[in-house]
Amino acid sequence: MNDQLKTILLKAKLNFAILAxxxxxxVLGKFINPEFTNTVFVTADQLVSDLYIVFIAITLGAFIPNFKLVAFGSIAAFVAAVALVHFGVFSYLTVDYLFAVLIVILGFASIANLYRHYREFGL
Known part of the structure; x- marks a missing residue:
């Protein structure tokens, strides 16, 4: 295997893990809870058309050097928001909407960060 490809794969392990x-x-959601999974991914599809969320995710993935901060920070913000929904602070939000936002943010940030690693080598 090419040394550059090995280096990209080593640097982008977290990106590939998030996308996987x-x-x-x-896939598992379709078997375990298809209604929830369908709601989440339909909402995520609608969120992608709201370009400001996509731009925020791409900016996070492309310009923050430590991608672990983006990934774990997004997950921590999701957990905090779900807790606040559970306690009734955010009565207008739902868990499936927050999960869709998390998927969109992590997906686009991972792809942008992966592209950043790819561009470092000028391939």
């Missing part, structure tokens, strides 16, 4: 996890959630 989104795929696993989609």
């Amino acid at each position: 996890l989104i795929l696993i959630i989609a």
Whole structure:
């Protein structure tokens, strides 16, 4: 295997893990809870048309050097928001909407960060 490809794969392990996890959630969700999964991915599809969320995700993935901060920070913000929904602070939000936002943010940030690693080598 090419040394540059090995280096990209080593640097982008977290990116590939996040993208694989989104795929696993989609596949397993269809068997475990298809209604929830369908709601989440339809909402995520609608969120992609709201370009400001996509721009925020791409900016996070492309310009923050430590991608672990983006990934774990997004997950921590999701957990905090779900807790606030559970306690009734955010009565207008739902867990499936927040999960769709998390999927969109992590997916686009992972792709942007992966592209950043790819561009470092000028391939």
